[in-house]
Amino acid sequence: MMRKFIWLILALCFTPFTLAEQHLGPSLGMQKRVVHIAADYNYPPYEFVDEDGTPTGYTVELSYAIAEVMGFDIELTMTDWQSAYTGLLDGTFDALQNIAYSDERAQTIIFSSPHSIVNQSLFARKDGPHVNDIKEAAGYEVIVQNASIMHEYLQRNVPDAIIIPAATHSAALRLLASGKHEFALTANSPSLYLSKEMGLSNLEPIARPVAGQRLSYGALPANEDLIALFSEGLTILKNTGRQQAIYDKWFGTLEQSKVPWKKLGQYAFYTILALLFILGGIMIWNRMLRKEVERRSLQIKAQQEQLIQADKMASLGVLVSGVAHEINNPTGLLMLNLPILRGAWEDALPYLDEIEQENQGIMLGGLSYQRLKAEIPYLLDEMQHSTDRIRNIVNDLKDFAREQPDALSQEVDLNQVVETSIRLVDKSIRSATDHFNVHLDLRQPRIMGNPQRIEQVIINLVLNACDAIEHPSATLAISTTLSADQKEVFVVVEDEGCGIEQEALARLTEPFFTTKRDHGGTGLGLSVSAGIVKAHKGRLSFSSTLGKGTVAVASFPIAP
Template identity: 80%
Template sequence: MRTLILWLFTVLFGLTHSYADTRPTIETTAPKRVVHIAADYNYPPYEFLDEEGQPAGYTVELTYAIAETMGLDIDLTMTDWQSAYTGLLDGTYDVLQNIAYSEERAKHIFFSSPHSIVSQSLFARKDGPHVDDISEVSGYEVIVQNASIMHEYLKQNFPETTIIPAPTHSAALRLLASGKHDFALTANSPSLYLSQEMGLSNLEPIARPVAGQRLSYGALPVNEDLMALFSEGLAILKNTGRQQEIYNKWFGTLDQSKTQWKKLGQYAFYTILALLFILGGIMIWNSMLRKEVERRSEQIKAQQEQLIQADKMASLGVLVSGVAHEINNPTGLLMLNLPILRSAWEDALPYLDEVEKEHAGLYLGGLSYQRLKAEIPYLLDEMQHSTDRIRNIVNDLKDFAREQPDEIWQEVNINQVVETAVRLVDKSLRNATEHFALHLDPRNPKIMGNPQRLEQVIINLVLNACDALENKSQALTISTSLNPDQSELLLAVEDQGCGIDQQALPRLTDPFFTTKRETGGTGLGLSVSAGIVKAHKGRLSFESSVGKGTVAIASFPILP
C-alpha cells in the first residue's frame, strides 16, 4: 500500500509538470506558502539547538529539504515538547514535525507518511532496580517526557505506575542519574545520544524495548492539505536518495564515543608530528635526486599511471565481487524469509482473532493485538523495502566490475527517456534555475538499451548540473542530436555554473572521486553512470571551464 501511494504521488507530480513544448522556459511566479512549524529543542539527534543556538538535527534538515522541494517557506520554532504539542492543538503552529502516531492522536490530528521509526527503552541506574519487561513497571516510579507518547502509553496501559513527568529527555535522564525514582521510559536513540553528551555513565537501557513508534509530521484537519504536501515531499526525497543521505549524516556515527575520538585525535597529533620530522628529511633527500629522475621518468610515469589505474580497477572488481557475494547471502535469506514470515502472520490472524474474542484486550509483546494487527504489515513492508535497497546498492557496486548489464535490452526512444527524467527532477530544476531549456531532436533517434538505466544516467547528470549553478539566473540546457554522419546519438547536459578544474576532469568517473565531499557526495553517481554508458557501447565525456560552466556529453551508437 505504501509503495502504491508513493507511486501515485510520483505520477501526479509528473502529470502536473509535463512538458508540452520541446523548448520550455520555466518561470517561478507563485509566492511560496509560509508554514509555521514547531519542534522539540532537546530531542537529539532528531531535533535540537546546537552550541550556537541554531536548529539542527535529522528532522530539521529533512524539513528544510521538503520545503525546498515543494516550494514552501517555513517558520521553525524550537520549544519544549509540551508547548509544541499544545501550540499545534490550539492553532499556534500549522505543523508539528516529529510527532509519534497513536490511535488516540489520530482522532484529531492528520499524520503524514512516517519519516522514521524510533524505539522506546526503559533506562535504569546500574545499581538500581531492574525488570525484564515493560509490563513489570507497575508499582515503580517511572520518569517520562511530559505529554509524550510514552506518557500516554503508561497512563493507558499501566495505571498503577507512578508517573513522574519531566519537560525534556535530558531532564528525565539527569533526574534518574541523580538517584531519584526508579526508571526512565524515553526514546532510545535520543537517550543514548544525550547520555554520551552529558557523561551519564551510570545509566543503561534494560528490558526489551517498546515496539517502534512511527514519527511523522502532524497537523490539525484544517491543514490536511499540508500533510499531503509533506508526504509528497518525503516520497520525492526517498526516491532520489536525499532522505537516506540526511539519515546517514545524523545516525551513521551515533554509536561512536566522542571521548574515544578525542583520545585518538591526541594520539594522531603526536604521530603526525613525528612523521612530519621524518617527512622533512625525506623531502630534502628527494629534492637532490628529483632533477636526475625527471629527465628519464616522463614516459615511464605515464605508463605507470596506466598500470596503476588498471590494477586499481582490477582490485576493485575483485573486492566488489567478494563484498557483493557476502552481502547478497544474508540479503537473500531476508528476501526468502520475509514472505514466509508474512504468510505465517496472515495464517495466524484467524486464530488470533478467535483468541481475542475470548480474551478481550489481548496483548502480545507488550502491545495490544489490534495495534499489532495494524502495525506488523507496515513493519514487514519497511523490512522488505530496506532489503530491496540493500540489493540495489549491491547491484550498483557490481556495475563497476561488470562488462554489460544483465537486464534485457530493447529499442529505446531517447527523447521519451529524457522527458521522463526531466519530469522526475522538475522540482530540482525549478529551484536551481529560471532559464531551463530542452531541445529534443525531431527525428526521435533510437538506440538499443535499457530505459531505466539510461534514465538513471540522465538524472545523475542533471542533478550534478543543478548543484553547479550558483544562482537562478544561470541557464541549464538538455539536448539530443545526431553527429554529422548520423552514426551516433549525442545527449548533452550543459550548465553555466561554477565549472570544474582541468586537473579534476580526467578523474570525474573514477569510483569514489568527488568534488562535493563536504556536501555529502559519495563519488558513485558519475562512476555508475559511466559504467552504464560503457555497457551501452557509448562514451561519457566532459568539457568545462572554471567560472563558465560544464558540458557533459553521452554518446551512443544509433539504431540502424
C-alpha cells in the first residue's frame, strides 16, 4: 500500500510537466496534434466548397491561420450543418468552427471567444406577404436551416410558426424564390451572397433583424484545452491584424460603393458655402493675427509638456506589450494545469483515506493529511482565482498597449451596438439592480467606426456603473440621443451609485488610476475606452455627485 502511495505522489508531481510537453510538443520536434473540425459545405462567405471541391471561406482561412500560430494541424470535413452538429455531440468531430452561441447549447458545449457576429433576417418574396416583426410570422410557413440556431429560435419564441427545415441556406432561398412557403429565416451575409450568386432577384429582407448571434469555435467539455488554443490563437490574430485582413478579403466584396447624385449636390453646396466663409475669414485675418500669435505662444508651452508625457506613454506602451506577452505563456500553463491537479487530488483522496486508516497520522509536506484534505480545495480555488485575475490584467494591458486601427470606416448602427453590449453584460446588470432602463433614439443614429471597439467602451461604462450601485433599488439607465444640430450622437450611462469625488473625477481616464484598487481594479478600462473614443473623433466625459450617482457620456460624430 505504501508503494502505491509513492507512485501516486510521483504521478501528481510529473503531471504538469507531461501536460507542458503536450502543449509545447511542436516546438520540441514532436508530432503535431491533429484536430478534426466539421464545417457547413454551403454557408458562404463563412465556409463553403468552391467549384474545384476545395474548402474555402472566412472561417476556413481563420482556422488554418490559428492552427499555424498555435502549432497544430487541422483535418477539415465539409458536410451539411445537421450532420456536423450531430457529429460534434457524439464525438465524431473535435470541434465546429462556426457555431452560434445560445444558453441552451452552452449547457453541453463550451465556446471560444467569438470571431464574428451574424445577423439573421426574415426574407420574403417581393410580391408575397410581409410582416413587421418575426413574432408576426405565427401561422405562416417559415423555412430555416435544419438544426440551426434559428431553428431553435423559432421553436422557442414563435411556436405557432409552421417550420419547414432545409439542409442549407441555398436550398431555403431556392424554395422561397420558387413560390413555395411564405418566409425564410436565414443569416444576412450568407443569404445576400447566395441570392446574388444564384440570381434570386425576387427576394428581399423584411421586418426587423433578429438580434445578432455570436459565432465561435465550439467543442464538448472534454476538449476544453482545444477551445483554449482556439481562443488564444484568435487573440493573436486580432492583435496582429491578420484576422481583419481575412475578414476584409471575404466580406469586402459584399459592400457596394455608390455615390448618389443627391449627396454630390449636398457636397457641392457645402463646398461653396465653405469657400464663402474662407473669403470672409481672409478679410478679418489681419486683425486677428496678432492675438493668434499670442495664443499660439501659450499653446506651444503647453504642447511641450504634452510631448514629454506622450513620450513617456509611448515607452510605457512598449514595455507593457512585452510584459503582457511574457506573462501570458506561464499563465496559460497554469490555467491548463490547475484543473488537472484538482482532478488528480480528488481521484487520490480514496487511496489516501485508505492509507490514513492503516497508518494513523500520516504527514504530507510537513502537514497532517487531515489538514491538507481540508485546505487543499481552498488552496486550489485561490490559485485558480489568482490565475484568472492575472489573465484579466494581462488582457487589460494588451488593450492598453494596442494601437487603434487607422481604418475606422465601417458604418455602425449605434443602437444595435448598445443592444449587443447590454446582452453581453445582462447578468451583471441583473445582479446589480432591479431598475434598469433603456431608451434608444428612434432615428437610429449611425457613425463611422469599429463596432467591436465601441462595444468595448459601452461594456466598460456599464460594468463600472454596476460596480458603483450599492442597492438593487438604485436605477441604472442607458440611452442614445442626437445633439440639437444632429451632428453628434451621445451614449449616456447613468447610475444612482455611490458617486465619485471631484478630485478623482478629472483623473478617471489616466492609465493605472483607479478608485477600486482594493477590489481588483487595474485602472486600464477607462483609459482604453478614452483612447477608443478619441480614435473615433469623439469625446468621453463624466459628471458625478458623491452619494447620488454618476453620468458617463460618450459622444461620436454622425456618419455623413
